[in-house]
Amino acid sequence: MAEQLADLTVGLIGAGNIAHVHVAAWKALGARILVHSVEGAEALAEEYGLEVAPTLDEVLAQAEFVDIVTPSPTHKELTLAAIAAGKNVICEKPLTLTAADSHEVMAAAAAAGVKVYPAHVVRYFPEYKAAYDAVHEGRIGPIAVARFFRQASSPAGSDWYRDVARSGGVIMDLMVHDLDQAQWLCGPVTSVYAVQNPPTVDGVSPVNVAAHVTLTHESGAVSLCRATWGVPGTPFRTGFHLAGASGVLKHTSSADTGFIEELQEGGGDVDLLIPENALGESPYLTQLRELAIGLRGGPEPRVVGADGAAAVYLAEAARASMESGQTIDMKSFTSSGAVA
Ligand SMILES: NC(=O)c1ccc[n+]([C@@H]2O[C@H](COP(=O)([O-])OP(=O)(O)OC[C@H]3O[C@@H](n4cnc5c(N)ncnc54)[C@H](O)[C@@H]3O)[C@@H](O)[C@H]2O)c1
Numbered sequence: 001m002a003e004q005l006a007d008l009t010v011g012l013i014g015a016g017n018i019a020h021v022h023v024a025a026w027k028a029l030g031a032r033i034l035v036h037s038v039e040g041a042e043a044l045a046e047e048y049g050l051e052v053a054p055t056l057d058e059v060l061a062q063a064e065f066v067d068i069v070t071p072s073p074t075h076k077e078l079t080l081a082a083i084a085a086g087k088n089v090i091c092e093k094p095l096t097l098t099a100a101d102s103h104e105v106m107a108a109a110a111a112a113g114v115k116v117y118p119a120h121v122v123r124y125f126p127e128y129k130a131a132y133d134a135v136h137e138g139r140i141g142p143i144a145v146a147r148f149f150r151q152a153s154s155p156a157g158s159d160w161y162r163d164v165a166r167s168g169g170v171i172m173d174l175m176v177h178d179l180d181q182a183q184w185l186c187g188p189v190t191s192v193y194a195v196q197n198p199p200t201v202d203g204v205s206p207v208n209v210a211a212h213v214t215l216t217h218e219s220g221a222v223s224l225c226r227a228t229w230g231v232p233g234t235p236f237r238t239g240f241h242l243a244g245a246s247g248v249l250k251h252t253s254s255a256d257t258g259f260i261e262e263l264q265e266g267g268g269d270v271d272l273l274i275p276e277n278a279l280g281e282s283p284y285l286t287q288l289r290e291l292a293i294g295l296r297g298g299p300e301p302r303v304v305g306a307d308g309a310a311a312v313y314l315a316e317a318a319r320a321s322m323e324s325g326q327t328i329d330m331k332s333f334t335s336s337g338a339v340a
Contacts, residue, residue: 004293005029011053011063011087013078014070015040016158018092022069023048025285029292034059037070060085065295067288068092071158072173073166073339076101079116083108088295089116090288094176095308097168099316099335102309109305117291117301118308122177122238123184124283124290127251129302131242135185140244143186143221147241148178151228154207162205165339169200171211172315175227178240179318180303180311182215182223185242189223191216193327194318207231213318 008031012019015037026033027048035041036053045052053059059066060081065088068078076096082089083105095118096102109116122128134140152174155161167173171194183189196211208231215223228234239252294301316335317328 004296004298005031005289008032008292009034009062009064010292011036011059011066012050013037013056013059013066013068015044016069016071019044019069021282021284022067022288023050025282025288026067028282028285029289031292034063056081060087063087065089065292071160071166072097072168073160076105079105080108083112083114083116086112086114088114090119090291090295091116091308092119093121093180093308094118094168094172094312094315095305096312097166097172097339098337099309099313100337102305102312103335106305106309115295116305116308117294118303118305118311119287119291120177120180120303120307120311121283121287122181123303124287126280126283127253128181128240131240131249131251132185134249135242135244140242140247140249142219143242143244145243146182146186146221146223147226148181148223148239149226149228150174150178150238151230151234152236153232153234154205154209154229156232162207164200164203164205167205168315168339169205169211169319170196170209170227170229171213171318172312174229175211175213175225175318176311176315177238178225178227179213179215179314180307181240182217182225183310183314184307186215186217186219186221186223188218188330189215189314190218190330191327192314192317192321192330192333194321196322199322205229211318211322213314213321215314 010026010031010033012033012035033050034053035050036059041052066082068091075091079089160166194213198206210228213225237254242249290301317333321328
C-alpha cells in the first residue's frame with residue numbers, strides 16, 4: 001500500500017482548524033505537502049515542515065491533486081479552478097453549499113475527466129463502518145428507525161461558521177455527516193422535514209442551537225437526525241441507534257473507549273469542531289489513504305462526488321422545510337441554488 005502512494009505531492013489549500021488533521025495524515029502517508037492559504041500557510045508550514053505555495057496557480061502547477069480545506073463557501077470556486085487545471089480534488093464537506101453548485105462541479109469534473117471526492121470522514125469512523133457492514137450483511141434485517149445525533153461546541157474562532165450564508169448553518173455544516181450516513185445506511189430519501197430551535201435571526205446562527213431532521217426513505221425506514229452547536233466548551237459527541245426487524249446497532253462516542261483526557265492546560269474555550277479519535281488509526285488518515293489510492297487509479301473509495309452532492313441536496317431540502325414549515329417531497333424538490 002505504501003508504494004501505491006510513493007512520490008506523492010499534495011496541494012493543501014487552506015491552513016485552519018482541519019488543515020492540521022489533514023497534514024498529520026498526509027505526513028503519515030509520506031506525502032510532500034505544498035500549502036497555499038489566504039492566511040496561516042507560513043505558520044502551518046513551519047510547524048510541520050511543509051512548503052508554501054504563494055499562489056493557487058503554483059499549487060495547481062506542482063501538485064498531483066489538491067486537498068481543499070478552506071471555508072465551505074469557497075469550495076465551489078476552488079474545486080472548479082482545480083478541475084480547470086486538470087487536477088483531481090479531495091474537498092472537505094460540504095462539497096458545496098447548494099445541490100445546484102454540487103451538480104455544476106460534478107458536471108465540470110466529468111467533462112474534464114477528473115475526480116472529485118468529498119471528505120465525509122464519518123464513513124471512516126470504525127463504528128459507523130461496522131454498522132454499515134452489519135446492515136449490508138443483513139444482520140439486523142431491514143432498518144425500521146435510524147437515529148443519529150451529533151453535538152459540538154458552537155464555532156467561535158472562525159467568523160464564517162455562524163454566518164448561515166457562508167456555512168449553511170448547523171444542518172449543512174454539522175448534520176451533513178449524518179444525512180450522508182442516513183442515506184448510506186438506509187438508502188434513497190423520499191421526504192424531508194426539519195425544525196431548528198431557536199431559529200436563525202438575521203442570517204446568524206444562534207449559539208446553542210439544535211436542529212432535528214426527519215427523513216423518510218424509499219424502503220419505508222425513517223431516520224431522525226439531531227445536530228447541536230452547543231454553548232462554548234460543549235464536548236464533541238456523536239452516536240446512532242439503528243433498529244432493524246431483527247436487531248439493534250448502537251454507538252455513543254462518549255462510551256466507546258472509556259479513555260478520557262482531562263488536562264490542566266486543556267482550554268475550555270477552544271473550538272471543538274473535530275471529533276475526538278477512537279483509539280487506533282485516525283479515521284482522517286484512513287480516509288485520505290483510501291481517497292488518494294482511488295485518485296491513483298485504485299479501487300473506487302467508499303465515498304464519491306455523487307454522495308457529497310446527495311448529502312448537500314438533503315441539507316438544502318431541510319432548509320427549505322424549515323423555511324416553509326412543510327414536509328419536502330424529494331421527487332419534486334429542486335435546488336434553488338440560493339444559499340440562504
Ligand atoms: N470533516 C470534519 O471533521 C471537519 C471538521 C472541521 C471543519 N471541516 C470543514 O473543513 C473546512 C475548513 O474548516 P476550518 O474549520 O478548518 O476553517 P478555518 O476557518 O479554521 O480555516 C480556513 C482556512 O482557509 C483559508 N482560506 C479561506 N479562503 C481561502 C481561499 N479562497 N483560498 C485559500 N485559502 C483560503 C483561511 O485563511 C484559513 O487558513 C470547512 O468546509 C469545514 O466545514 C470538516
